[in-house]
Amino acid sequence: xxxxxxxxxxxxxxxxxxxxxxxxxxxxxxxxxxxxxxxxxxxxxxxxxxxxxxxxxxxxxxxxxxxxxxxxxxxxxxxxxxxxxxxxxxxxxxxxxxxxxxxxxxxxxxxxxxxxxxxxxxxxxxxxxxxxxxxxxxxxxxxxxxxxxxxxxxxxxxxxxxxxxxxxxxxxxxxxxxxxxxxxxxxxxxxxxxxxxxxxxxxxxxxxxxxxxxxxxxxxxxxxxxxxxxxxxxxxxxxxxxxxxxxxxxxxxxxxxxxxxxxxxxxxxxxxxxxxxxxxxxxxxxxxxxxxxxxxxxxxxxxx
Amino acid sequence: xxxxxxxxxxxxxxxxxxxxxxxxxxxxxxxxxxxxxxxxxxxxxxxxxxxxxxxxxxxxxxxxxxxxxxxxxxxxxxxxxxxxxxxxxxxxxxxxxxxxxxxxxxxxxxxxxxxxxxxxxxxxxxxxxxxxxxxxxxxxxxxxxxxxxxxxxxxxxxxxxxxxxxxxxxxxxxxxxxxxxxxxxxxxxxxxxxxxxxxxxxxxxxxxxxxxxxxxxxxxxxxxxxxxxxxxxxxxxxxxxxxxxxxxxxxxxxxxxxxxxxxxxxxxxxxxxxxxxxxxxxxxxxxxxxxxxxxxxxxxxxxxxxxxxxxxxxxxxxxxxxxxxxxxxxxxxxxxxxxxxxxxxxxxxxxxxxxxxxxxxxxxxxxxxxxxxxxxxxxxxxxxxxxxxxxxxxx
Numbered sequence: 001x002x003x004x005x006x007x008x009x010x011x012x013x014x015x016x017x018x019x020x021x022x023x024x025x026x027x028x029x030x031x032x033x034x035x036x037x038x039x040x041x042x043x044x045x046x047x048x049x050x051x052x053x054x055x056x057x058x059x060x061x062x063x064x065x066x067x068x069x070x071x072x073x074x075x076x077x078x079x080x081x082x083x084x085x086x087x088x089x090x091x092x093x094x095x096x097x098x099x100x101x102x103x104x105x106x107x108x109x110x111x112x113x114x115x116x117x118x119x120x121x122x123x124x125x126x127x128x129x130x131x132x133x134x135x136x137x138x139x140x141x142x143x144x145x146x147x148x149x150x151x152x153x154x155x156x157x158x159x160x161x162x163x164x165x166x167x168x169x170x171x172x173x174x175x176x177x178x179x180x181x182x183x184x185x186x187x188x189x190x191x192x193x194x195x196x197x198x199x200x201x202x203x204x205x206x207x208x209x210x211x212x213x214x215x216x217x218x219x220x221x222x223x224x225x226x227x228x229x230x231x232x233x234x235x236x237x238x239x240x241x242x243x244x245x246x247x248x249x250x251x252x253x254x255x256x257x258x259x260x261x262x263x264x265x266x267x268x269x270x271x272x273x274x275x276x277x278x279x280x281x282x283x284x285x286x287x288x289x290x291x292x293x294x295x296x297x298x299x300x301x302x303x304x
Numbered sequence: 305x306x307x308x309x310x311x312x313x314x315x316x317x318x319x320x321x322x323x324x325x326x327x328x329x330x331x332x333x334x335x336x337x338x339x340x341x342x343x344x345x346x347x348x349x350x351x352x353x354x355x356x357x358x359x360x361x362x363x364x365x366x367x368x369x370x371x372x373x374x375x376x377x378x379x380x381x382x383x384x385x386x387x388x389x390x391x392x393x394x395x396x397x398x399x400x401x402x403x404x405x406x407x408x409x410x411x412x413x414x415x416x417x418x419x420x421x422x423x424x425x426x427x428x429x430x431x432x433x434x435x436x437x438x439x440x441x442x443x444x445x446x447x448x449x450x451x452x453x454x455x456x457x458x459x460x461x462x463x464x465x466x467x468x469x470x471x472x473x474x475x476x477x478x479x480x481x482x483x484x485x486x487x488x489x490x491x492x493x494x495x496x497x498x499x500x501x502x503x504x505x506x507x508x509x510x511x512x513x514x515x516x517x518x519x520x521x522x523x524x525x526x527x528x529x530x531x532x533x534x535x536x537x538x539x540x541x542x543x544x545x546x547x548x549x550x551x552x553x554x555x556x557x558x559x560x561x562x563x564x565x566x567x568x569x570x571x572x573x574x575x576x577x578x579x580x581x582x583x584x585x586x587x588x589x590x591x592x593x594x595x596x597x598x599x600x601x602x603x604x605x606x607x608x609x610x611x612x613x614x615x616x617x618x619x620x621x622x623x624x625x626x627x628x629x630x631x632x633x634x635x636x637x638x639x640x641x642x643x644x645x646x647x648x649x650x651x652x653x654x655x656x657x658x659x660x661x662x663x664x665x666x667x668x669x670x671x672x673x674x675x676x677x678x679x680x681x682x683x684x685x686x687x688x689x690x691x692x693x694x695x696x697x698x699x
Contacts, residue, residue, distance in 0.1 A: 041515070043507050045376065056520030066507040069519035070375050070402055077369035081334055081376025081384075084360040086508050088331040088382055091358070095381075095508045117372065120365030 003198050008036040019062035020054040024227025026217030026234060027051050027133050029191040031104075034131065037201045040099060041065040042129075043082055047075035047105030047114055050140040050219075051133060066099075073113040076121035076130055079103035083126045100205055101128040107148035108138045111174045122181045122210040129204045129211045132174065135219035143222045147172040150242075152288055153274045155222075160277045165284075170291060178212045179248045186212040187247035187256070192234035196245055196256050203249070216243045224273025236268040241296045253302040265292045308556055310489040317451040317478035320485055321387065321413045321471070322347030324455035326357045327493035330411075331382035331500065334362035334373035338392035339425045340475040341415035345387055367392035371399040371410075378408035379518050380507045383459070383500035386410065389475060390417035393431045397438070400468075404439030404534060406519055407504075409462035412440075413455060414472045415479035416580070416631075418667040426668025427475030429579065433632040433641045439534050441469040441541050442609040444579045446565070448473075448483035450606070453552070453560050456488075459497045460548045465541040466504070467534070472608075474581045476668065488556055496555050538610045545607055563612035565604045566619045573598030574625035574683045575657075577616070577646060579605050582629065582665065589676045600683060608642070613649035620650065625683050626657045630691065631665045639663070639691040658687040664694035671695070 014032045021028050027050060034042075043066045046052045052069045055062040070078040079101045089095045103121075105114055110132040118130060137155050138144040144157040151170045154160045158167040178186050185207040189197040197215065204211040218225070218233045225233050237243040238257060242265055245257040266285050269275040278284040315323065321344045325333065335345045351357045362377075364370040370386050378384045388396060393414060403410050416432050418424040432442060441461060445451040451473040458469040473479055505518050522530060542563070549562045567587060569575060576586055583604035590600050603619050605612065620626055630640020638644055643661025650656040660682050664671060675695050682692065692699055 043380070053521050056517055058520045058522040058526045061515075061517035061520060063517050064515050066515055067517045068376065068379050068507060070372055071398055074369060074372035074399065077364060077372035078376035080362055080364070080369070081332065081373030081378075081382075082380045082507065083376075084332045084334070084362045084373065085377035085380035085382035085384075088358075088360040088377075089380070089508060092331070099508060116365060117369050120369055123365070124362065 003195055005194070008033070008198070011036045013041060013064040015055065016062040016064060018060065020057065021050070022220050024220030024225065024230045025050070026135065026191045026219070026230055030131070030133055030197070030215050030217055033194060033198055034102065034201055035065065037198050038100065038205060040097070042100045042102040043068070045070070045075050045079040045082060045101060045103045047103070047109035048072035049106040049109050050135070051104060051106070053140055072109050074117045075103040075105045075109060075114060076118040079128045079130070080121045080124065080126045083128050102131060103128055104131045104133065106140070107132060107134045107136060107146050111147045111172055119181065122178065122183060122212070125209055127208055127210070129213065131213045131215060133217040134214055135217050135222060136171070137219065137222050139219045139222040148174065151291060152278050152284060154277060155274070166277065175212070175214045183210050183212055185247070185249050188214045188243065188245055190216040190234045190238050190243055190245060192231050192238060193245060193257060200247060200256070203247070222274070225271055229271065233268070233271055236263065236271060239263045240265040240268045240292065242268055242292050244296060244299055246299060252304055253299070255300070255303060265289045308488055308492045309486050311487050312484050313487045314482050315448055315452070315485045316343070316480050316482050317445070317448045317473045318343035318415065318480065319347055320448050320452035321455050321473070322351065323487065324452050324493070325385055326351040327488070327490050328456065328459055328497050329357045329494070330359050330385045332360045332362065332374070332377040332384045333386065334364055334370045334377065334384070335386045335388070336364050336367045336370045336392060338367065338389045340417060340427070340479045341387045341389040341413060343479070344413055344415070367395040368399065371396040371403065374410045375399060375403050375406065375408060378403070378410050379406060379505045381505060381509070384410050385412065387413040387415070389415045390419055390425070390431045393435060394419060397435065400435055400438035400440060402519070403468045405530065407466045407534070407537065408468055409466060410468040411455070411458045411462050412468065412470050414470050415475045416472050417475040424667035427477050428666045428668065429632040430666070432470060432472050435470070436609055436641060439467060439538065440609060441465065441467055441545070442607070443469065443471050444606055444608055445471065445473045445478060446581055446583050446604055446606070448478055448481065449485050450560070451478055452485055452487070453558060454606070456493055456496060457548055457552050457560070460551070461541065461545050463500070464548065465537060465544040467537050467541055472580070477581045492556065496552065542607070542610050542612060561606055563605065563607040563615045564619060565606065567602050568599065569601035569603070569619065569623070571599055572601035572623055574627065575601045575603050575620055575623045576627050576629060576679065577603040577605070577620070577642070578629035579608060579642060580631065582631070582671065585671060586629070586676065586679070600680070611645050611649065616646060616649050617653065620657050623657050626659045627679060627682050628659060628661045630661055630663045633663050633666070633691070637690055643691065660687045661691045662694050663691045669695055
């Protein structure tokens with residue numbers, strides 16, 4: 001399928017207007033692209049979180065495809081059941097096609113409480129795509145830290161005060177944890193680079209077995225930026241090497257975008273309120289830059 | 305009849321459940337092994353390995369994921385089963401409410417067991433009683449035969465009442481005991497359960513069904529209506545169980561009791577009321593005997609959720625004293641869950657029998673001869689508001 005944006009925008013099955021996502025939220029961009037790119041309507045299993053809450057308040061639904069929400073930590077396990085049912089019902093002649101199952105959850109439901117369920121479903125080899133919409137915190141419950149929150153970020157559970165300097169720990173590298181399971185396709189993407197994201201969605205949907213996408217989706221109230229800066233903020237995360245765009249297909253690492261030249265990470269930090277307290281502290285910004293550089297070096301060492 | 309009953313076979317409770325599953329051949333089984341229900345899944349996996357069933361088996365990494373996968377599969381329109389016990393059922397607790405709230409006809413075998421702490425793998429009803437308000441029908445087997453029968457019956461109850469069903473069999477006492485069981489012909493079982501009447505959700509039916517949103521957020525303007533609808537469904541489930549039990553008995557030539565089994569109540573002055581396999585033990589011990597206060601009958605409930613209050617009131621309408629035997633404690637100081645519910649069911653009657661609640665057999669503690677003496681003596685004592693702990697030094 002061509003990835004012409006004009007053509008994609010004409011595809012009918014988008015997230016319906018009327019969802020309740022915040023202005024400047026990155027999640028609808030991701031979901032609309034997923035639904036535009038999917039060759040057939042997938043069955044979507046949604047973890048509890050922002051996306052579920054803003055798209056389905058009864059009796060309304062913004063979803064043009066079959067959609068199921070079970071609980072917070074079990075989207076991957078629930079998707080396992082849907083996928084097993086699809087195989088069983090197809091084998092018994094009760095359905096005529098086996099749709100792709102797509103599980104989608106935030107970083108809370110994926111990096112943290114849902115990690116066991118994700119790991120189990122991947123290990124069992126279910127044919128499904130798991131998408132983490134990563135806004136780097138528990139945004140639906142009021143901007144608390146998650147293990148995807150970067151060091152230094154201010155959240156309501158890592159506040160900044162006389163003794164608090166934001167989150168102390170670096171974030172968990174979930175993409176690498178998933179890769180270590182031996183999946184045939186895993187990738188990091190950003191809503192700012194739609195063509196790259198669309199290609200990765202296509203590849204992930206087309207690869208049999210478990211596949212995984214970790215997609216940076218900025219959160220306006222959580223990150224504290226002007227709503228109209230959504231795409232720019234996401235782009236700066238990539239261009240500063242804070243969020244490398246790469247994929248691992250059949251064990252081979254490939255950068256899918258190389259910032260030339262990379263911008264200093266300060267360019268990304270200074271656009272968001274959650275890092276404001278770092279900006280007057282050159283050492284803190286330096287430490288952050290060193291952390292970003294070390295991550296980049298570790299990733300590029302894996303390139304073949 | 306000869307075409308319905310295939311043979312008489314020695315089976316443990318776990319074997320019997322697995323055999324029923326093989327005959328039903330559900331679309332999906334998702335489970336995580338836990339003592340003492342483990343062999344249900346082991347035996348079933350063996351059937352699959354031997355090509356005797358074609359179910360999709362999802363061996364999950366936890367009980368939480370097992371019931372989560374069951375919810376996904378059932379919402380997708382599949383006939384779904386699982387088995388668990390104790391801590392495993394406790395780990396499923398969150399999703400039990402989701403299964404019933406979504407009105408999914410999942411069938412679960414529970415080989416009942418104590419809960420930690422201290423760790424104990426033996427039989428009591430603490431696990432299933434912890435799930436009593438989760439909106440699942442709970443049926444309790446008294447024998448291995450009933451564990452088999454109820455496993456088959458549960459499919460029709462779940463799909464017609466549109467609520468999930470637990471089939472409870474006493475851990476080790478039934479799960480691991482070998483008993484002769486009337487086994488029905490595969491065809492007869494398949495004819496009884498029929499083609500799956502699924503959840504009604506058609507997530508997988510892309511042709512004509514249109515997009516379907518299952519499990520959305522519901523705010524105060526809607527949530528309570530869903531819960532009331534579930535309560536109504538549980539109310540109707542009592543009639544569904546009665547109707548399906550009658551159909552089961554007609555189909556298989558059996559005499560499975562509806563909701564409860566009362567024995568020795570004619571001319572009885574008192575009754576023991578309880579759940580599960582202990583009924584056979586106390587019935588044997590009491591047979592032909594009278595206590596100083598008169599004859600004692602035995603009432604055994606098969607249905608605990610929904611609570612068959614009318615049947616209980618009728619069964620106890622002619623006795624002056626009831627001793628309820630609870631194999632779990634509510635820790636409310638008012639007694640075990642069964643005792644509390646029996647008292648509630650009897651409250652407001654013109655001449656209700658006096659009720660004493662006895663907590664016994666926790667963590668597999670056995671009933672001894674002197675415990676049965678104590679039970680008999682209780683019929684002569686003034687009832688006490690709190691529970692009597694049978695077999696414990698200070699009672």
